[in-house]
Amino acid sequence: xxxxxxxxxxxxxxxxxxxxxxxxxxxxxxxxxxxxxxxxxxxxxxxxxxxxxxxxxxxxxxxxxxxxxxxxxxxxxxxxxxxxxxxxxxxxxxxxxxxxxxxxxxxxxxxxxxxxxxxxxxxxxxxxxxxxxxxxxxxxxxxxxxxxxxxxxxxxxxxxxxxxxxxxxxxxxxxxxxxxxxxxxxxxxxxxxxxxxxxxxxxxxxxxxxxxxxxxx
Amino acid sequence: xxxxxxxxxxxxxxxxxxxxxxxxxxxxxxxxxxxxxxxxxxxxxxxxxxxxxxxxxxxxxxxxxxxxxxxxxxxxxxxxxxxxxxxxxxxxxxxxxxxxxxxxxxxxxxxxxxxxxxxxxxxxxxxxxxxxxxxxxxxxxxxxxxxxxxxxxxxxxxxxxxxxxxxxxxxxxxxxxxxxxxxxxxxxxxxxxxxxxxxxxxxxxxxxxxxxxxxxx
DNA sequence: TTTTTGAAAGTGGTCTGACCACTTATGTTC
DNA sequence: GAACATAAGTGGTCAGACCACTTTCAAAAA
Numbered sequence: 029x030x031x032x033x034x035x036x037x038x039x040x041x042x043x044x045x046x047x048x049x050x051x052x053x054x055x056x057x058x059x060x061x062x063x064x065x066x067x068x069x070x071x072x073x074x075x076x077x078x079x080x081x082x083x084x085x086x087x088x089x090x091x092x093x094x095x096x097x098x099x100x101x102x103x104x105x106x107x108x109x110x111x112x113x114x115x116x117x118x119x120x121x122x123x124x125x126x127x128x129x130x131x132x133x134x135x136x137x138x139x140x141x142x143x144x145x146x147x148x149x150x151x152x153x154x155x156x157x158x159x160x161x162x163x164x165x166x167x168x169x170x171x172x173x174x175x176x177x178x179x180x181x182x183x184x185x186x187x188x189x190x191x192x193x194x195x196x197x198x199x200x201x202x203x204x205x206x207x208x209x210x211x212x213x214x215x216x217x218x219x220x221x222x223x224x225x226x227x228x229x230x231x232x233x234x235x236x237x238x239x240x241x242x243x244x245x
Numbered sequence: 246x247x248x249x250x251x252x253x254x255x256x257x258x259x260x261x262x263x264x265x266x267x268x269x270x271x272x273x274x275x276x277x278x279x280x281x282x283x284x285x286x287x288x289x290x291x292x293x294x295x296x297x298x299x300x301x302x303x304x305x306x307x308x309x310x311x312x313x314x315x316x317x318x319x320x321x322x323x324x325x326x327x328x329x330x331x332x333x334x335x336x337x338x339x340x341x342x343x344x345x346x347x348x349x350x351x352x353x354x355x356x357x358x359x360x361x362x363x364x365x366x367x368x369x370x371x372x373x374x375x376x377x378x379x380x381x382x383x384x385x386x387x388x389x390x391x392x393x394x395x396x397x398x399x400x401x402x403x404x405x406x407x408x409x410x411x412x413x414x415x416x417x418x419x420x421x422x423x424x425x426x427x428x429x430x431x432x433x434x435x436x437x438x439x440x441x442x443x444x445x446x447x448x449x450x451x452x453x454x455x456x457x458x459x460x461x462x
Numbered sequence: 463t464t465t466t467t468g469a470a471a472g473t474g475g476t477c478t479g480a481c482c483a484c485t486t487a488t489g490t491t492c
Numbered sequence: 493g494a495a496c497a498t499a500a501g502t503g504g505t506c507a508g509a510c511c512a513c514t515t516t517c518a519a520a521a522a
Contacts, residue, residue, distance in 0.1 A: 034475070035296060059502060070477040072289055075503090076296040079252060083297035091503045092484035122397035129350040129398065180339035181346065184401065221438075251504070276473060287506040292474090308474045309513035 134176035351393035
């Protein structure tokens with residue numbers, strides 16, 4: 029009777045327990061030893077279930093303190109999945125392009141925000157531009173991703189940015205200031221197509237820049 | 246100094262091992278006992294890492310046979326996650342939206358292909374439409390993702406599609422045939438904006454459809 | 463010879479008990 | 493009352509032991 033995985037039942041039992049005892053995100057769940065006793069299984073089985081849930085970002089464990097129900101917004105699974113997905117996808121082009129996909133979608137999304145959100149967006153960016161000292165390209169793009177409001181997309185972008193060799197390292201040059209101002213202007217006008225085009229221009233320009241640097245070095 | 250989780254390192258070690266030894270989906274990976282010896286950790290630690298990967302659908306374990314690398318198409322991830330996470334609106338919306346991002350980018354990319362590629366695209370889709378029996382919505386969208394040529398984007402999409410509860414299950418109804426024809430027409434005209442708009446229409450229509458079904462059941 | 467059988471080896475599944483490292487609560491001392 | 497030391501509780505890890513199951517392969521049977 030191929031007895032199907034005990035730890036999977038445990039996962040469901042734990043979920044049921046969380047429901048019944050009204051455990052909320054951030055609360056502590058019973059200790060491993062207590063769970064083992066209550067569910068009448070070994071502690072190792074409990075741990076296998078918990079580790080799975082932890083990898084999914086559903087719970088959080090702190091040594092010496094306990095196990096806590098997470099507010100599963102972490103999307104931690106992306107990090108692990110990505111290492112598996114990207115393993116055979118050495119095609120750098122795919123990574124670059126996918127990163128661009130998320131960036132362009134983000135700026136389009138921002139353009140479609142309502143006016144009040146629009147205002148805060150403007151604030152964030154113009155503050156960045158005036159602060160000439162130490163403001164990096166990656167900060168600008170990251171701000172873009174954050175403001176789009178899609179946290180999953182942000183997480184994916186962070187990973188892709190790392191995997192594609194940090195294309196946005198370095199400070200914003202005076203040449204680029206104009207491009208960025210064009211991007212901001214398009215956002216202000218809520219013109220998604222124009223903003224996307226302007227951003228594409230900057231990204232491609234940067235990429236060419238990076239390639240030249242790679243050649244020289 | 247909070248020693249970072251050992252089993253997470255193991256996950257990465259296993260990934261590296263898979264890479265180095267060129268283990269392909271379907272192949273067997275070393276036994277738990279061998280992994281424990283090679284990585285110099287206890288078997289229980291190995292198991293915690295493997296259980297996590299199993300829940301993610303990245304590997305498959307068969308008692309008495311061994312552990313096998315899966316072609317990440319497994320369902321249990323969705324089942325477990327949905328029981329935990331379905332309540333959380335924000336993250337669900339993020340997943341849906343991110344999936345849509347990849348779909349729209351794919352269709353835009355296809356529209357920008359050259360004429361010869363365009364032709365084969367047309368072939369693939371029209372063959373799907375004439376084959377009325379058993380042609381599923383997911384097949385159409387998947388074909389879209391494949392034809393875009395970005396394999397990384399395709400892989401991410403597959404995961405998101407599972408993670409968001411298989412929104413494209415079911416056959417294409419006669420109502421939808423018209424929408425799809427509009428999409429194909431836009432592709433033929435290489436009009437990216439039009440194609441994206443048409444696809445958005447279909448996706449949103451489908452989403453509304455799914456929500457109604459959920460209410461009824 | 464070919465087929466059947468069955469014991470052995472190998473694998474994942476589970477349990478137990480023992481430490482370790484860390485945090486929190488408790489109580490003691492100053 | 494404050495500072496410190498101790499104990500209790502918790503997750504992290506390990507080793508060893510069975511169990512259930514599959515595969516293998518050599519011995520026995522046909």
